Amino acid sequence: xxxxLRKAIFSLAAWFLAVSISILIIVLSPGDPALIMLTGFLxxxxxxxxxxxxxxxxxxxxPAEPWWSKWLRYLLGVVTxxxxxxxxxRIPVAQLIANAIPWSIFFVSYSLSLTVILGVxxxxxxxxxxxxTIFVRSVTTMLTVFNSxxxxxxxxxxxxxxxxRWQLLPYMGPYSNDVTPGLNLQFIASVLYHYTxxxxxxxxxxxxxxxFGISAMASAILKEDFITYAxxxxxxxxxxxxxxxxxxxxxxxxxxxxxxxxxxxxGTVWLESQFLxxxxxxxxxxxxxxxxxxxxxxxYVILITxxxxxxxxxxxxxxxxxxxxxxxxT
Amino acid sequence: xxxxxxxxxxxxxxxxxxxSRSPTLLFSLAVLLVYIIAALxxxxxxxxxxxxxxxxxxxxxxxxxxxxxPWYILGTExxxxxxxxxxxxxxxxxxxxxxLSALITVGVGTAIGLIAGxxxxxxxxxxxxxxxxxxxxxxxxxxxxxxxxxxPELKTNVLVLAGVLSITAWASxxxxxxxxxxxxxxxxxxxxxxxxxxxxxxxxxxxVLRFMAPFIAMNLVLSCVGAIYGYxxxxxxxxxxxxxxxxxxxxxxxxxxxxxxxxxxxxxxLWSPIITIVLLQYALINIAKAMEDIFNPALRTxxxxxxx
Amino acid sequence: MxxxxxxxxxxxxxxxxxxxxxxxxxxxxxxETYALxxxxxxxxxxxxxxxxxxxxxxxxxxxxxxxxxxxxxxxVDLLKVPEYEFSNNFRxxxxxxxxxxxxxxxxxxIRIKDHFMExxxxxxxxxxxxxxxxxxxxxxxxxxxxxxxxxYPIEMSGGMKQRVLIALALxxxxxxxxxxxxxxALDVLTQREILIMLNELKAKYGLTYMLxxxxxxxxxDIADRVxxxxxxxxxxxxxxxxxxxxxxxxxxxxxxxxxxKLGEFREPETIPGSTPDYRKLPPGCKFHPRCPFAMDIxxxxxxxxxxxxxxxxxxxxxxxxx
Numbered sequence: 016x017x018x019x020l021r022k023a024i025f026s027l028a029a030w031f032l033a034v035s036i037s038i039l040i041i042v043l044s045p046g047d048p049a050l051i052m053l054t055g056f057l058x059x060x061x062x063x064x065x066x067x068x069x070x071x072x073x074x075x076x077x078p079a080e081p082w083w084s085k086w087l088r089y090l091l092g093v094v095t096x097x098x099x100x101x102x103x104x105r106i107p108v109a110q111l112i113a114n115a116i117p118w119s120i121f122f123v124s125y126s127l128s129l130t131v132i133l134g135v136x137x138x139x140x141x142x143x144x145x146x147x148t149i150f151v152r153s154v155t156t157m158l159t160v161f162n163s164x165x166x167x168x169x170x171x172x173x174x175x176x177x178x179x180r181w182q183l184l185p186y187m188g189p190y191s192n193d194v195t196p197g198l199n200l201q202f203i204a205s206v207l208y209h210y211t212x213x214x215x216x217x218x219x220x221x222x223x224x225x226x227f228g229i230s231a232m233a234s235a236i237l238k239e240d241f242i243t244y245a246x247x248x249x250x251x252x253x254x255x256x257x258x259x260x261x262x263x264x265x266x267x268x269x270x271x272x273x274x275x276x277x278x279x280x281x282g283t284v285w286l287e288s289q290f291l292x293x294x295x296x297x298x299x300x301x302x303x304x305x306x307x308x309x310x311x312x313x314x315y316v317i318l319i320t321x322x323x324x325x326x327x328x329x330x331x332x333x334x335x336x337x338x339x340x341x342x343x344x345t
Numbered sequence: 346x347x348x349x350x351x352x353x354x355x356x357x358x359x360x361x362x363x364x365s366r367s368p369t370l371l372f373s374l375a376v377l378l379v380y381i382i383a384a385l386x387x388x389x390x391x392x393x394x395x396x397x398x399x400x401x402x403x404x405x406x407x408x409x410x411x412x413x414x415p416w417y418i419l420g421t422e423x424x425x426x427x428x429x430x431x432x433x434x435x436x437x438x439x440x441x442x443x444x445l446s447a448l449i450t451v452g453v454g455t456a457i458g459l460i461a462g463x464x465x466x467x468x469x470x471x472x473x474x475x476x477x478x479x480x481x482x483x484x485x486x487x488x489x490x491x492x493x494x495x496x497p498e499l500k501t502n503v504l505v506l507a508g509v510l511s512i513t514a515w516a517s518x519x520x521x522x523x524x525x526x527x528x529x530x531x532x533x534x535x536x537x538x539x540x541x542x543x544x545x546x547x548x549x550x551x552x553v554l555r556f557m558a559p560f561i562a563m564n565l566v567l568s569c570v571g572a573i574y575g576y577x578x579x580x581x582x583x584x585x586x587x588x589x590x591x592x593x594x595x596x597x598x599x600x601x602x603x604x605x606x607x608x609x610x611x612x613x614x615l616w617s618p619i620i621t622i623v624l625l626q627y628a629l630i631n632i633a634k635a636m637e638d639i640f641n642p643a644l645r646t647x648x649x650x651x652x653x
Numbered sequence: 654m655x656x657x658x659x660x661x662x663x664x665x666x667x668x669x670x671x672x673x674x675x676x677x678x679x680x681x682x683x684x685e686t687y688a689l690x691x692x693x694x695x696x697x698x699x700x701x702x703x704x705x706x707x708x709x710x711x712x713x714x715x716x717x718x719x720x721x722x723x724x725x726x727x728x729v730d731l732l733k734v735p736e737y738e739f740s741n742n743f744r745x746x747x748x749x750x751x752x753x754x755x756x757x758x759x760x761x762x763i764r765i766k767d768h769f770m771e772x773x774x775x776x777x778x779x780x781x782x783x784x785x786x787x788x789x790x791x792x793x794x795x796x797x798x799x800x801x802x803x804x805y806p807i808e809m810s811g812g813m814k815q816r817v818l819i820a821l822a823l824x825x826x827x828x829x830x831x832x833x834x835x836x837x838a839l840d841v842l843t844q845r846e847i848l849i850m851l852n853e854l855k856a857k858y859g860l861t862y863m864l865x866x867x868x869x870x871x872x873x874d875i876a877d878r879v880x881x882x883x884x885x886x887x888x889x890x891x892x893x894x895x896x897x898x899x900x901x902x903x904x905x906x907x908x909x910x911x912x913x914k915l916g917e918f919r920e921p922e923t924i925p926g927s928t929p930d931y932r933k934l935p936p937g938c939k940f941h942p943r944c945p946f947a948m949d950i951x952x953x954x955x956x957x958x959x960x961x962x963x964x965x966x967x968x969x970x971x972x973x974x975x
Binding site for chain 1: 474478483486487489490495577583600615623
Binding site for chain 3: 146239240241243244245246247248249250251254258259262263266337338
C-alpha cells in the first residue's frame with residue numbers, strides 16, 4: 016500500500032503544479048482575461064468601480080490586483096471549489112461543469128474501451144498473420160490513412176455526409192427529443208444510438224496507434240523463447256495466442272491507456288462541439304468562442320484534474336495486473 | 346576519406362536503402378517535396394498575388410471555370426478569391442508554423458533532457474519536475490486558452506503561434522533524451538576515468554545525439570504533424586484569426602457559410618483543404634515511420650548485412 | 654545389445670538458402686545419454702528443434718530427411734506425422750525438452766502452477782492427478798512445491814527455473830528427454846547439483862537423454878556416447894572413453910586441448926581461426942581452414958564418415974583411404 020500512497024502524493028503535487036503554472040501563464044500573458052472583461056464592461060458604459068467589482072465576482076480576482084495576487088486568489092478558488100461565475104450563462108462555473116462531466120466521462124470511456132479492445136485485436140492479428148501479406152498490407156494501409164486524418168476533420172466529414180446528407184445515423188445532440196432522460200431503457204438506447212457516429216470517429220482515429228504498437232510488441236514477443244517452449248509442450252494455439260502473446264504484448268503498453276485517455280479527452284473539444292453533444296469539450300469550445308473566461312479556465316482545470324486522475328488510476332491498476340511490477344515495490 | 350565522412354556515407358546509404366524499398370515512402374517524400382517547392386514558389390513571388398476580397402453571394406463558392414488558368418479550376422472560396430490560389434498561399438505559413446514549432450519542441454526537449462541527464466543533482470530534480478508537470482498538460486488545451494487570450498497582433502505572428510503550439514510538447518522528448526543521457530553517463534564514467542576528463546561534456550553530447558539522431562529526427566517530423574493539427578484544428582473551432590490562407594478556416598467556412606450540409610456549392614471548398622491537410626499529414630507520418638525503422642537496430646544490421 | 658529409441662537419418666536443415674545442418678545420421682539407444690557437442694551455432698540446437706518440430710517458419714527440412722521414433726510396433730517418422738497428431742501423441746508424452754535459456758522459457762505473466770496445469774490440460778490429464786504429479790516432480794528436483802507453485806518466474810533464481818523446467822519436462826513421463834545446455838548460465842555449485850539430480854532422475858524414471866552441450870566437462874561426466882559437431886556435420890562419433898582418451902578428428906583434439914584438467918597449469922590452447930560463416934562455407938572439409946593437418950584433398954572433397962575402429966566413426970581424410 017505504501018507505493019500506492021506515494022504515487023497518489025506525487026500525482027497531487029503534479030496536479031497542483033500543473034494548475035498553478037497554467038494559471039500563472041494565463042495571468043502573466045499579454046491579454047489578461049480580467050482586463051479584457053473589464054474593458055468590455057467599460058465599453059458597455061458601466062462605471063469603473065462597478066465594472067471592477069463585476070469582474071471580481073465573475074472571475075474571482077480583480078483586474079487591478081498584481082499578478083501574484085490574482086494567481087493566488089484563483090488557486091484558492093480552485094481548491095475550495097469556487098471557479099467563478101459564467102459570463103454567458105450567469106450561473107456558477109462549477110455547476111456548468113458538474114452537468115457536463117457525466118457526458119464526457121461516458122463518451123471518453125465508451126471510446127476508450129472500444130479503441131483498446133479493437134486496437135489490441137487488430138494489432139495481434141497483424142502480428143500473428145504476418146505471413147499473409149495481402150491482409151497485412153491492406154490493414155496497414157487503412158490504419159495509416161486513418162492515422163493521418165485529424166479526428167476533427169473526420170468528424171466534420173461524417174457530420175456532413177453520414178449525418179446531414181445521407182441521414183444514416185443521428186448527428187446532432189445526445190439523444191432524441193421524444194425520450195425522457197432518466198434510467199430507462201429507451202433513454203439509454205437513444206443515447207447510445209446518438210453517440211454511435213461520434214464514437215466511430217474517435218475510435219477510427221485512435222485505433223491505429225494501438226494496433227501498430229501492439230503489433231510491434233507482439234512481433235517481438237513471437238521471437239521469445241517462451242513461445243517456442245509453449246509450442247514444444249503441445250499447448251493449443253488459442254492458449255498461446257491469448258495467454259502468451261496477447262498478455263505479454265499488452266502489459267508493456269498498459270500505460271498508453273492513460274495517454275489515449277488524455278488524447279480522447281482533448282478530442283472532445285472538437286468532437287462534442289461538432290455533434291452538438293453536452294460535455295466538457297463542447298463547453299470549452301463554445302465558451303472559448305464567447306470569451307467566457309471563467310468557464311474556459313474552470314473547464315481547463317477540471318480537464319487537467321481528469322488527466323492526472325487517469326494517469327494515477329492507470330499506474331495503480333498496473334500493479335495489480337503485471338506480476339513483475341509488484342516484485343519491485345515490496 | 347576520413348572516418349567521420351565514411352560513417353556519414355554509410356548512414357546515408359542506409360537511409361537511401363530504406364527509402365528505396367517502399368513505394369509509399371517515395372510517394373510521401375515526393376509529396377513533401379511538392380509542398381516545399383510550392384511554399385518556395387509563393388515566397389519567391391512566382392504566383393500572382395491574391396485578388397482583393399470580394400464579399401457577397403455572387404462571388405462566394407463560384408463553380409470552377411477556365412478563366413485566368415489555372416487558378417480558378419477549383420472555383421472560388423468564401424472570400425471570392427480563387428480557391429486553388431488561396432490553398433497554395435496557405436502552404437508557406439502552415440509549413441513555417443509547423444517547422445518552427447517542431448524546432449522549438451525538439452530543441453527545448455533535447456536541451457532539457459541533456460542538461461537534466463548530464464548535470465544531475467538538484468538541476469535534474471527541478472528539470473524532471475518541470476518535465477512531469479509539462480507531461481500532465483496537453484499542448485492543445487493550453488494552446489487553446491492562450492490562443493483565445495492573446496491579443497490579435499500576437500496571434501498572427503508565426504513565431505508566437507509556433508511557440509504556443511509547442512508549449513508543453515517538448516516534454517516527452519525531454520524525458521527520452523534524459524533517460525538516454527543518464528544511461529550513457531554511467532558508461533562514460535568508466536571510460537572517462539581512463540582518459541583524461543577533458544571535454545567529456547562534448548563527448549557526452551556527441552554520443553547521445555549520435556545515438557538518438559534518428560529518434561530526434563522522427564520526433565521533429567511528428568512535431569510538425571502535431572503543429573499542423575493544432576494550427577488548422579484550432580482555426581476550425583473559430584479561435585484563430587479568420588484568414589483564408591488557413592485551411593482549417595476554409596473547412597469551417599465551407600460547412601457553416603457555404604451550406605456544405607445541403608448543397609454542393611461549397612463541396613470543392615470543403616474537400617480541397619481537407620485533402621491538402623490529410624495528404625501532408627500522411628506524407629509526414631510515413632516519413633517519421635521510416636525514420637523509426639532507421640532507429641531500429643535489428644533492421645539496420647539486416648540491411649547492412651546485405652552488403653557483405 | 655540395446656534397442657534404438659530414436660534414429661536420425663539424413664537430416665538436412667536450411668534457413669532460406671543457407672544450409673545449417675547437413676547429412677546428419679545418428680541413433681540414440683534406449684537408456685543411454687547421447688551427447689551432441691560443438692561450438693555455439695554449430696547446429697546442435699537446430700537438430701533438437703527439428704526433433705521437437707519447433708523450428709521457425711523460415712526453416713526448411715529436406716523431404717528425404719527422417720527422424721524415426723521406435724515406438725511399438727513400427728518406427729514412426731516424426732517429420733511426416735501431421736501436426737495435431739504430433740502434438741497430441743508425441744509432444745511431451747514421448748519426447749520432451751529442457752530448453753536452453755531457462756531465463757526466458759517461462760511465461761513471465763503466469764505462475765509456475767499455471768505452467769504445469771496448462772501442459773496437463775493440453776494433454777487431457779486430470780487436474781488433480783496433474784497437480785499431484787507436479788508436486789512430486791518438484792520434490793524430486795529438490796524444490797519446495799508449496800512455495801514454488803505460486804511463484805512467478807521473475808521471483809525465481811536461474812537454478813530454480815532450471816529445476817522447474819526439468820520437472821515440467823517429466824510431467825507426462827516421456828521416454829526421451831532432450832537437454833539443451835542444461836547447465837550453462839548456472840554457477841558451478843548449482844551445476845553440480847543439477848548434474849547429480851539428472852543422473853538420479855534418469856535412473857528413477859528410466860529415461861533416455863539427448864544432451865546438447867558445449868561444456869566438455871559435463872559431457873565427460875554423464876554421457877555414454879558422444880557426437881562432435883562442426884559446421885552442421887558430425888565429424889566424430891564414439892563412446893565417451895574413446896572421445897576423451899583416443900580422439901581422432903583434429904577438431905575434437907583441439908576442443909580437448911582447450912580445456913584444462915584439474916592440476917594443469919598452462920595456457921589453454923585455442924583452435925586458431927573462427928566459427929565459419931554458413932553462407933560462405935569452404936569447399937571440401939569444412940574444418941580445413943583451421944586444421945593443422947590440412948592436406949590438398951581436404952580443400953577439395955568432403956571426407957566420408959568411416960568407422961576407424963569398433964564403434965568409433967570419424968569424418969577426416971587422415972583416416973580415409975584415398
